[in-house]
Amino acid sequence: MASPTSATCFHLGASLPRWDVDKRTGFVPTRPPLGRLPPGFEAWEAVLESAVKLKLQLSEQVEKMGEEKRSKEEDKSRLWRKSVGEMPLLSIDGLKISYEQLYRAHHVLVFNLHFFSHTIPSAESIVIPRSLAIPLFQVSKYLQVPPIITYFDITLHNWRPLNSLPDGSIPPIHSLQCQTTFTSTPDEDEFHLLSTRIELRGAEALECVKLAVEKALIAKDSALEQAAEYLERGVSVIQDLRELMLGIKGRIDPEIFYNEVRPWLGGADGDLWGRPWVFEGSEEIEEWPQRWYLSGATAAQSPLMRALDIYLGVVGDGGQSSSYSAQAGKESFQERMLSYMTPQHRTFLERLRQSPHQLRALVQQVVQERGMDAPIVKAFNSAVKALKEFRDAHMVVVTLLVVGPARRAARKAAEGADPLLADGSGSAGDREKDEKMMQQAFGGGDDSSDKGALKGTGGTDLVRFLKGVRDQTTRAYLQ
Numbered sequence: 300m301a302s303p304t305s306a307t308c309f310h311l312g313a314s315l316p317r318w319d320v321d322k323r324t325g326f327v328p329t330r331p332p333l334g335r336l337p338p339g340f341e342a343w344e345a346v347l348e349s350a351v352k353l354k355l356q357l358s359e360q361v362e363k364m365g366e367e368k369r370s371k372e373e374d375k376s377r378l379w380r381k382s383v384g385e386m387p388l389l390s391i392d393g394l395k396i397s398y399e400q401l402y403r404a405h406h407v408l409v410f411n412l413h414f415f416s417h418t419i420p421s422a423e424s425i426v427i428p429r430s431l432a433i434p435l436f437q438v439s440k441y442l443q444v445p446p447i448i449t450y451f452d453i454t455l456h457n458w459r460p461l462n463s464l465p466d467g468s469i470p471p472i473h474s475l476q477c478q479t480t481f482t483s484t485p486d487e488d489e490f491h492l493l494s495t496r497i498e499l500r501g502a503e504a505l506e507c508v509k510l511a512v513e514k515a516l517i518a519k520d521s522a523l524e525q526a527a528e529y530l531e532r533g534v535s536v537i538q539d540l541r542e543l544m545l546g547i548k549g550r551i552d553p554e555i556f557y558n559e560v561r562p563w564l565g566g567a568d569g570d571l572w573g574r575p576w577v578f579e580g581s582e583e584i585e586e587w588p589q590r591w592y593l594s595g596a597t598a599a600q601s602p603l604m605r606a607l608d609i610y611l612g613v614v615g616d617g618g619q620s621s622s623y624s625a626q627a628g629k630e631s632f633q634e635r636m637l638s639y640m641t642p643q644h645r646t647f648l649e650r651l652r653q654s655p656h657q658l659r660a661l662v663q664q665v666v667q668e669r670g671m672d673a674p675i676v677k678a679f680n681s682a683v684k685a686l687k688e689f690r691d692a693h694m695v696v697v698t699l700l701v702v703g704p705a706r707r708a709a710r711k712a713a714e715g716a717d718p719l720l721a722d723g724s725g726s727a728g729d730r731e732k733d734e735k736m737m738q739q740a741f742g743g744g745d746d747s748s749d750k751g752a753l754k755g756t757g758g759t760d761l762v763r764f765l766k767g768v769r770d771q772t773t774r775a776y777l778q
């Protein structure tokens with residue numbers, strides 16, 4: 300087995316700050332994200348503030364309202380969109396002095412973009428005015444992230460502590476609130492903050508696995524024992540992530556989530572009426588990177604989950620059909636998700652993936668030399684099991700919040716009733732009921748032939764996709 304060199308032990312620890320990754324908070328910034336742009340950018344902030352205060356409604360909801368209410372909502376959103384068109388065209392030069400300002404600018408502009416696009420009546424086309432489109436494209440180009448709402452905007456950079464934080468302390472996971480939501484509902488707050496909490500708690504798992512790699516490289520008895528101990532600690536953190544995930548039950552009303560929150564996060568490729576999003580003036584942006592995608596925000600863009608997958612060898616299982624491997628001529632979904640992350644996080648993950656010292660390979664070597672009973676082998680398999688169980692919990696939550704409401708809506712629609720009047724029966728549900736529903740959703744055969752397959756906000760055929768990733772995780776077990 301390879302012995303460590305200073306370079307190999309050094310490879311991640313020293314580079315953490317450079318990649319915007321902290322060993323205490325992971326991919327979440329250590330300080331609360333900026334809450335407001337400097338006064339010169341007040342026009343963008345004011346428009347966002349007014350969208351939130353006006354409680355703008357999704358056009359798909361408005362079109363189901365009675366005539367009077369509908370026309371009131373349409374007038375309200377039309378006036379708001381007019382105010383967006385009347386914003387001055389601001390130069391972004393003044394923002395370039397700090398990443399915090401640029402991140403806040405992206406956050407504000409993409410919330411404005413989604414308020415704008417998702418309130419346009421179905422009979423009208425979606426044309427984003429220059430006053431919004433041009434600065435959004437400029438900021439996105441500067442940051443090298445897509446001009447659309449991403450996980451970074453709604454999760455990693457969308458929180459503030461409930462109480463002020465003493466200098467140097469890390470954000471307390473249970474005492475946070477969102478900076479911006481579309482619906483001002485506690486359900487939406489909980490939804491975004493769940494991922495923020497998981498990212499924050501998960502930082503310790505990353506650190507443990509990183510230390511386990513460093514110890515495993517030494518390959519001596521005592522170092523391998525220490526590596527196993529670090530991995531076991533990582534296992535208990537991943538188990539905490541599962542508890543956090545399941546703890547969401549009862550805190551988000553599935554019908555509110557499915558009908559009122561989730562549609563706001565949809566991207567340019569997911570319009571219900573198939574309309575393109577036209578960005579006025581975007582052709583004036585020089586050297587615009589053509590490869591950017593414009594799908595909606597999804598936690599599949601989570602750098603934490605990707606890092607755990609890389610560490611535990613879930614990524615890169617040589618050519619087997621999976622969400623990480625591309626089909627001929629097509630980038631895989633997971634590859635595409637990388638392009639929604641910041642270049643710092645992308646590079647961090649790419650470095651991790653290309654590292655010549657992969658934990659799974661190191662542990663595999665131990666299997667050959669010492670057999671399956673070696674503590675590090677058992678600890679590695681426990682970590683894979685914990686990650687698989689986290690994915691099972693995720694599928695329970697997806698069943699509760701997406702599959703269940705979608706089925707109820709389809710049933711009501713087929714019966715000719717208004718799907719929005721569904722009884723919300725998914726909100727309580729005991730464990731047995733959840734699991735039965737999950738079995739029905741995920742337990743059957745491959746639904747790839749289902750033309751009307753349910754889509755995630757990231758654009759996947761979600762049942763098939765999530766089953767695939769779970770199976771891929773089980774393939775990482777060592778035996």
Ligand code: HEM
Nearest residue numbers: 493494497597598599601604700755756757758759761768
């Ligand atoms: C709470 C409500 C949640 C819902 C309704 C939900 C829904 C979904 C859906 C529909 C997908 C399929 C991809 C797509 O968007 O097209 C997905 C994928 C994914 N989600 Fe979630 N999700 C939730 C929470 C989370 C959280 C808190 C995390 C972790 C931070 C997470 C991590 C992932 C990952 C990593 C994927 C990619 C597939 C995988 O690696 O297992 N999700 N999610």
